[in-house]
Amino acid sequence: MRSKTLLSATAVALATVSMAQAQDSSDPILIPTHNWSSQIVMSHVVGQIFESMGNSVEYVSTDSQAVYESIRLGDVTLELEVWEGAFGPAFETAVAKGGIHDVGDHDAVTREDWWYPLWAKEACPGLPAWEALNECAELFATPETGDKGRFLGGPVDWLKHDQERVDALSMDFVVVNAGSASALWAEVGAAERDKRPVVIFNWTPNFVEALYPGEFVEFPEYVEGCKDDPAVGPNPDMTYDCGNPANGYLKKAAWDGMADKWPGAYETLKRISFTNPQIAEMAKLVDIDELEPEDAAAEWLENNEAVWTPWVEGDA
Amino acid sequence: MTITATNAPAPERTETRLRVAQILFAAALCLAIGRFALPDFLVRPPEWLILPFADWINAAFAFVRDDLGLIHVTRAFADGLEWVLDVTANLLYGKNRWPRLGPIPWTVIAITAAMIGYALNGWRLAAFAGLTFVWIAVMGQWQWAMETLSVIVVAAPVSVFLGLSMGILAWKSEGFRKILNPLLNIAQSLPHFAYMIPVVVFIGVGPKAGAIVTVIFSVPPMIRMTLLGLQKVSAEVVEAGHMAGATRWQLLRYVRLPTARTEILVGINQVIMQCLAMVVLASFIGMPGLGQKLLQLLQALKIGRSIEIGITIVLLAVMLDRCSKAWAMKQPVHLEKGASWLTRHKLLVLWAALVVLFWLLSLAFPLLHEIGRRDALSLSEPLDAMMDWIIATLDPVTQWLRWFLIVWVLVPLRDGMLWLPFSAVLMFLMAVGWAIGGKRSALICLAYFGLIAMSGWWDRAMITVYTVTFSVFIATLIGFPLGIWGSRSEGRAKVALLVCDTLQTFPSFIYLIPVIMLFGVNDVAVVGAVVLFAAVPLVRYTIEGLRGVPASLIEAADMSGATRNQTLWNVRLPLALPTIMVGVNQSVMFSLFMVIIAAFIGTQDLGQEMQRALSSSDVGKGLVLGLAVAFMGLTVDHLVSVWAGRRRKALGLD
Numbered sequence: 001m002r003s004k005t006l007l008s009a010t011a012v013a014l015a016t017v018s019m020a021q022a023q024d025s026s027d028p029i030l031i032p033t034h035n036w037s038s039q040i041v042m043s044h045v046v047g048q049i050f051e052s053m054g055n056s057v058e059y060v061s062t063d064s065q066a067v068y069e070s071i072r073l074g075d076v077t078l079e080l081e082v083w084e085g086a087f088g089p090a091f092e093t094a095v096a097k098g099g100i101h102d103v104g105d106h107d108a109v110t111r112e113d114w115w116y117p118l119w120a121k122e123a124c125p126g127l128p129a130w131e132a133l134n135e136c137a138e139l140f141a142t143p144e145t146g147d148k149g150r151f152l153g154g155p156v157d158w159l160k161h162d163q164e165r166v167d168a169l170s171m172d173f174v175v176v177n178a179g180s181a182s183a184l185w186a187e188v189g190a191a192e193r194d195k196r197p198v199v200i201f202n203w204t205p206n207f208v209e210a211l212y213p214g215e216f217v218e219f220p221e222y223v224e225g226c227k228d229d230p231a232v233g234p235n236p237d238m239t240y241d242c243g244n245p246a247n248g249y250l251k252k253a254a255w256d257g258m259a260d261k262w263p264g265a266y267e268t269l270k271r272i273s274f275t276n277p278q279i280a281e282m283a284k285l286v287d288i289d290e291l292e293p294e295d296a297a298a299e300w301l302e303n304n305e306a307v308w309t310p311w312v313e314g315d316a
Numbered sequence: 317m318t319i320t321a322t323n324a325p326a327p328e329r330t331e332t333r334l335r336v337a338q339i340l341f342a343a344a345l346c347l348a349i350g351r352f353a354l355p356d357f358l359v360r361p362p363e364w365l366i367l368p369f370a371d372w373i374n375a376a377f378a379f380v381r382d383d384l385g386l387i388h389v390t391r392a393f394a395d396g397l398e399w400v401l402d403v404t405a406n407l408l409y410g411k412n413r414w415p416r417l418g419p420i421p422w423t424v425i426a427i428t429a430a431m432i433g434y435a436l437n438g439w440r441l442a443a444f445a446g447l448t449f450v451w452i453a454v455m456g457q458w459q460w461a462m463e464t465l466s467v468i469v470v471a472a473p474v475s476v477f478l479g480l481s482m483g484i485l486a487w488k489s490e491g492f493r494k495i496l497n498p499l500l501n502i503a504q505s506l507p508h509f510a511y512m513i514p515v516v517v518f519i520g521v522g523p524k525a526g527a528i529v530t531v532i533f534s535v536p537p538m539i540r541m542t543l544l545g546l547q548k549v550s551a552e553v554v555e556a557g558h559m560a561g562a563t564r565w566q567l568l569r570y571v572r573l574p575t576a577r578t579e580i581l582v583g584i585n586q587v588i589m590q591c592l593a594m595v596v597l598a599s600f601i602g603m604p605g606l607g608q609k610l611l612q613l614l615q616a617l618k619i620g621r622s623i624e625i626g627i628t629i630v631l632l633a634v635m636l637d638r639c640s641k642a643w644a645m646k647q648p649v650h651l652e653k654g655a656s657w658l659t660r661h662k663l664l665v666l667w668a669a670l671v672v673l674f675w676l677l678s679l680a681f682p683l684l685h686e687i688g689r690r691d692a693l694s695l696s697e698p699l700d701a702m703m704d705w706i707i708a709t710l711d712p713v714t715q716w717l718r719w720f721l722i723v724w725v726l727v728p729l730r731d732g733m734l735w736l737p738f739s740a741v742l743m744f745l746m747a748v749g750w751a752i753g754g755k756r757s758a759l760i761c762l763a764y765f766g767l768i769a770m771s772g773w774w775d776r777a778m779i780t781v782y783t784v785t786f787s788v789f790i791a792t793l794i795g796f797p798l799g800i801w802g803s804r805s806e807g808r809a810k811v812a813l814l815v816c817d818t819l820q821t822f823p824s825f826i827y828l829i830p831v832i833m834l835f836g837v838n839d840v841a842v843v844g845a846v847v848l849f850a851a852v853p854l855v856r857y858t859i860e861g862l863r864g865v866p867a868s869l870i871e872a873a874d875m876s877g878a879t880r881n882q883t884l885w886n887v888r889l890p891l892a893l894p895t896i897m898v899g900v901n902q903s904v905m906f907s908l909f910m911v912i913i914a915a916f917i918g919t920q921d922l923g924q925e926m927q928r929a930l931s932s933s934d935v936g937k938g939l940v941l942g943l944a945v946a947f948m949g950l951t952v953d954h955l956v957s958v959w960a961g962r963r964r965k966a967l968g969l970d
Contacts, residue, residue, distance in 0.1 A: 035615045056412065061608045062521045063600060065931040075520050143722040144838050152837055155918075157928045178837045179918040179927065185617050186832035193708065207616060287616050292689045 024262040028056040030076040034064040036181070037207055037293070039081045041282035044297030046080055046272060049308055050265050065090050065157070071255050072099035078258060078269060084248035085112040085203065086158060091253060103254045103266075107275045108205060109247040112160075114151060114217040115202030117188055119195040121215070128218045130169065130243075137172035139197045145174040152187055152200040153177045160201060161227070161240050165219070168241035169234070173199075188212055205279040207287040219243030271311040278307070337751035340758070344743035351737050358739040366772040370936035377935050381517065390518040398524045400470055405523070408462035408469075419462070421678035421685040422453040424671050429635070431667040437642035445639065448631045456692025457606065457628055464605030465632075467523050467598075468591045471530040475587045478531065479538025480580070484568070486539065487546040500536045505905060505949035507912040508533060508597045509926050510942025513935050516601050526594075526603025534590035541583030545576025581644035588640055589821070592633040596823045597913075600930070607823070614829055619703050620696030626826050633821040707833050714834045726786070726839045733782040738769055741778075745951070753958040760954055764947035771940050779921035781948065783914075784907040787843050791850035791903055798851070799858025799896075800884070809859050816856045824849055824910060828917055842914040849910040850903045857899025861892030891967060894960040901956040908949050 031047050033040045047057040060076060068090050070076045082091050094100045116127065123139050126132025133149075140149030151173045153162045162175045178184050184200050185208060191198045192212060199217065202208060219242060225232040226242040233241035252269060259266045285296035301308065351359065381387045402413035410419035430446030452461045486493040503511075512529055519525045549572050557571035573580070599607035606625050613622040651660055658665065678685035745765055749758035768777050802812030827845050835841040865888050873887045889896075915923030922941050929938035 035611050037612070037616060040612070060522050060602050061599060061604060062602050063931055066516065066521070066933055069933060070521055073520075075522075142836060142838070143719040144727070155927065156924060157931050176837060177918050177924075179914070179924065180615075180916040182615050182617070182829060183832050183837050183917050185615075186829045187837055189617055190707070190833040190836065193711070211617075295689065 024053070024055050024264045026056060027261070028058040029078070029258075029262055029265060031057060031059050032062045032067045032070065032076045032079060033059050033293075034062065034067070034081075036283075037286040038205060038279045038283040039064075040293040041286055041296045041300065042080050042274065042279065044293050045282065045300055045308075046269070048294075048297050048301055049268065049272075049312060050262075053264055053268065053312060055262060055265050068094035068100060068253070071253060072097060074099070074255050074257055076255070077262075078103070078252065078254040080252055080272075082249075082251035082253050083110050083112070083203070084250070085110065085160075085244060088248075089159065091251070099256050100253055101256060103252040103270055104273070106250040106252070106273045106279075108250045108279055109276065110203060110205070110250050111216065111244065111246050111248060112201070112203040113219070113244045113246075114162075114199055115214055116197065116199045116217065117192065117212045117214040119192070120197035120199065122195075123197045128215050130171075130217050130219045133199065133217055134169075134171045134173070136197070140173070140199055144176070147172075149173045149199070151175050152184060152198065154181070154184065154201040155179055158201075162201070164238075164240035165242075168238035169219075205276050205283065207280075207283040209280065210284055210288055216246075217243075222246065267314065268311050271314065272308075278304070333754050334751060336755075337747045340743055340747035340750055344740045344747055347737055347740035347743055351735070351740075354737055354739070359737040361738055361769040361772070361774055365770055367770050369771055370934070370940045373936035373939050374934075377514065377517070387518060391520070394519045394524045394528070397470070397527060398522075401467060401523050401527060404466040404469055405463070408466045409459050411466075419686070421675060422449065422458050422687070423674040423678055423684045426450055426453070427670045427674055428667065431663065431670065433635075433639060435663050436639055436646060441638055441642060445635050448635045451631060452628055453687050454693055455624055455628070456687060456689045456694070457609075457625065458687060460604075460606045460609045460625070461628060461632070462605075463523075464595055464603075464607065467527050467530065467603055467605070468588075468595075471527040472534070472587055472591050474527075475531045475534045475591070476538055476584055479535045479583060479587065480542050482535070483539045483542025483546065483583075486543050493543070496539070500539060501950060501953075502943070502946050503532070504536050505908070505946040505953070506942045507909060507923075507926065507945050508594070509600075509912060509930050510938050510945075512597075512601050513930055513933055513938040516933055517935055521602035523602065523604060525601045526598040529598050529601065530591050530594045530603075533594050534587045537586035537590065538583040541579045541586065542576070545579025545583075546572055548579065549575045578644060581640065585637060585640040585644065588636045589633060592629060592636070592821060595629060596825055610823060610825065614825060617829065618696065618700075619826070619829055620699035621694065622826050622829075623699050623703075624695055626822050629823055630818055630821045634817065637817075703830060707830060710834060718835050718838070718840045721840050721843075722838060726843070729786060730779065730782050730839070733778045734775060736778075738774055742766065742769070749955065752955050757954065757958055761951055764951045768944045768947055771944055773922060773925070773941065773944055776920065776922050776925060777944050777948070779919070780908075780911055780923070780945065783839065783842060783846065783911050783919070783921060784904060784948070787846035787850050787907050787911070788900070788903050790843065791847045791854055791907075792900070794847065795851035795854030795899075795903070796858055796896075799855045799899075800862065802855060803859045803862035809863060812855060812859055816852050819848070819852050824913055825916070828914070832917055837918045839919075841917050842911070842919055845914050845917065846907050846910045850907040853902035853906060854896075854899045857902065858892070858896050861895030861899070862888055864895060865891045894963045894967070897956050897960045897963075901953055904952045905949050908945050912945065 029047075029050055031043045033043050043059060047059065050057050062070060062076065064087065067076065067079055068087070071079060072094050082088070091100075095102070114130075114133075116133075120139075121127045124132060124136035126135060137149035138147060140151070141147055142150045144150070149172060151162060151166070153160055153175050154177070156177050165171075166173050166175060178187070178200075184202070187198060188200060188208070202214070202216075204216075208214075220226075220234050222242045222245045223232055227239055230237055230239050233239075235241040252272065254266065254269060258269075282296065282300055285291045285299060286293055289296075291299065347354065347358065356362065357365075402411060403415065405411035405418075406413045406416060407418040407420055408425075426446050426449035429449050430442045433445035434442035452458055482496070486496050508529070511532055515525050515529050515532070519528050553571060553575050554567065557567045562571060595603070595605070596607035596610055599605070599611060606629060610622050610625045613625070674684065683691065742762060742765055745761040746758040749761035753760075768774065771777075798812065802808050824845070827848055828841075831841045831844045831848075835844055869887060869891065870883060873883045878886065911919070911921065912923040912926055915921070915927045918924075922945055926938060926941045928934075929941060
């Protein structure tokens with residue numbers, strides 16, 4: 001044990017001298033997993049890539065908001081899915097405190113907005129325009145919202161400002177906040193039985209797309225400043241009179257100490273970049289084909305060798 | 317009602333008590349009716365009354381953590397704990413850590429469990445214990461179950477040891493007992509999420525954090541049972557020990573503790589059950605295993621497979637419960653003098669032989685070593701089909717029920733609750749307190765709810781109160797008749813209690829999804845989930861109360877020619893009422909826990925804020941919210957125990 005720590009200590013020392021030739025520490029790289037499948041599979045894919053490079057890897061399940069604090073402290077090493085909409089604020093606060101940094105974007109773009117399953121379009125043919133949605137508000141009414149339509153938003157701590165948007169665009173909708181993502185899916189699942197129209201908060205890439213085809217509502221396009229400056233957007237007096245950006249980032253983040261401790265893995269991490277279809281495929285392997293995340297990751301790696309080998313070998 | 321009049325306590329004191337209560341009640345009514353004329357500071361707690369408790373707690377935590385450096389101590393302790401957890405993790409599921417021996421083949425663990433079952437209580441328990449592990453392996457849940465168990469086998473002994481030592485300390489020192497008792501009361505009524513936040517701060521995330529919250533959650537009953545057992549040791553036994561010349565340590569080790577054995581073993585049983593109850597919740601802060609998998613499956617709407625995991629958790633709980641109870645009942649066996657080593661250790665030798673046999677077999681047949689997911693069976697298809705069918709069948713009823721409850725019951729009730737001036741609520745609670753326990757109880761009610769008002773969460777607290785009150789009311793309507801039905805015969809009672817045990821250990825998160833599918837994201841779904849949980853203790857205590865009525869009294873009623881209904885309403889129910897009220901108390905506690913979890917459906921009460929506090933690791937806010945919930949529980953607990961205690965005395969049951 002002792003000689004090992006000594007070795008890794010020299011490795012760290014060496015690493016600072018010459019990054020390229022340095023050995024990665026033999027300590028396990030800790031990859032956090034959360035409660036949605038694409039992130040878990042992606043974590044295992046990357047973990048298995050690291051293992052193929054001779055690193056040891058361990059997975060810990062953590063809360064997806066609290067994880068940035070853990071990375072900052074070095075309790076876990078990296079995060080593979082930093083969603084602009086959902087985790088941007090938590091990530092940026094952590095960056096400001098120090099200890100964590102941005103390791104580049106994936107090719108994938110993310111979008112989060114009001115969404116409806118396709119059967120809702122049959123009842124309200126003017127969709128996806130938001131004005132049409134507002135015309136059919138009554139179709140989306142529930143006992144608790146009376147004549148107004150109900151929009152089922154995500155948990156309040158996702159801070160989505162849906163209420164502000166309803167006010168700014170003076171829509172006939174009431175925002176009801178679900179307590180978890182599962183609650184959102186359960187509503188769509190229940191609505192499917194009698195093809196009841198629902199409009200919920202949803203995002204892409206997401207496994208739900210495979211289960212229930214649907215579309216995002218088209219709100220007035222997002223322009224810089226529409227969330228802070230009342231003058232921007234269709235309503236001159238209020239903010240939030242626009243949709244969310246249709247191409248949000250999906251980032252990778254790492255603990256500051258990673259570059260020194262595991263330089264090889266860190267270089268690979270910088271090169272890693274997934275696309276929307278690749279992420280959807282990973283989710284599908286688990287959610288539709290019922291594979292375990294580790295098996296799904298192995299299968300994905302087998303089918304996509306051409307994609308990931310350049311990440312390991314580097315461009316040189 | 318007939319019995320009570322005969323020996324009620326001093327009538328004139330009761331009368332003044334009730335008169336004061338009436339006056340207070342009238343005052344509360346006036347405040348409510350005259351709401352429009354009231355100044356603002358009587359309608360809602362004024363700003364100067366609301367104290368920044370959360371900031372104070374956060375400042376205190378920051379001081380303790382950073383300035384006193386406690387974080388280094390706790391982190392060092394956590395590292396030690398992690399080392400132990402790594403050992404069990406290696407043995408049970410082959411995590412790559414010292415001693416790098418594992419994973420132990422599943423057949424070996426199953427046969428070990430069966431042997432333990434046999435040694436404790438014969439063939440039936442052996443079969444049950446063995447088959448539980450076969451089920452886990454065959455359903456492809458081995459890895460997850462072992463991840464869970466690797467934490468529990470560390471947390472449970474730590475909890476037992478801690479509980480035992482603190483129980484002994486509390487028994488030795490009056491002062492310690494006085495400090496400990498209120499702490500235990502609060503700990504047992506604090507929602508789990510509240511103490512998970514400080515654990516994340518001080519310990520971090522992962523299996524070690526899971527182990528620590530499990531210990532915190534499971535230690536109070538162990539302390540209480542140890543204390544209870546030691547206090548019950550009779551003076552004669554101790555006297556005998558003294559006469560034999562025992563030292564103080566010997567007296568404790570060889571006289572007092574063995575005499576308190578039954579209570580201590582009940583405590584151990586409680587520890588094990590609490591550990592399993594924490595499996596799912598602890599996965600929020602990184603405990604691996606069944607709980608984590610369950611949440612992932614629910615997130616992907618895979619109800620069938622989450623039910624499979626739920627069944628595993630129930631089976632493990634029932635097995636460990638039976639084993640620990642059998643251990644509690646088992647009396648030491650005394651073999652004849654001069655029996656050979658082999659006769660004395662027959663089972664041990666047999667076990668060792670079987671372990672070697674299965675280990676070798678598993679080397680030859682990999683399936684006996686490990687069953688991968690691909691080879692595993694699954695019940696998920698029929699289970700999913702069954703759930704779909706249930707939901708489709710109930711759907712027409714629930715759609716109507718949802719509309720009716722929301723429009724006519726829940727929304728008016730909630731608006732009413734929020735409309736009430738806070739001063740009227742406090743006055744009303746004092747009236748109830750005074751009616752039940754006089755001035756002291758009235759002041760206790762005022763103090764608890766006054767603190768809630770001062771926390772600044774009054775509106776949300778009222779929504780929690782409204783949800784819990786309505787849920788317990790519905791749970792009573794369901795649980796009470798079921799309990800009466802169940803108490804009619806021994807057979808029915810057994811079935812009903814088994815159902816209660818199962819529902820209580822079945823992970824409550826699984827209820828949330830079907831309930832949303834039936835009712836949608838709204839208060840009806842929340843109430844539905846809470847009722848399922850809150851009805852359990854009501855059924856249990858109603859059955860136990862009714863069956864515990866002395867046979868001689870029922871006989872006397874029969875002799876005087878009472879019909880079955882008359883016996884029930886005039887003899888059995890009044891006598892069972894104190895026990896039933898304990899059930900109501902438990903039901904309130906369960907509701908308070910569940911209403912916090914129901915925040916995952918979507919609520920606007922304290923639970924929603926608690927969820928926010930957890931995801932932003934806000935210790936102060938989490939504790940303030942947790943304490944607000946705990947104070948509600950403690951108010952009910954106080955009122956019920958005062959009432960039931962007086963009632964028992966009046967009925968001569970003590």
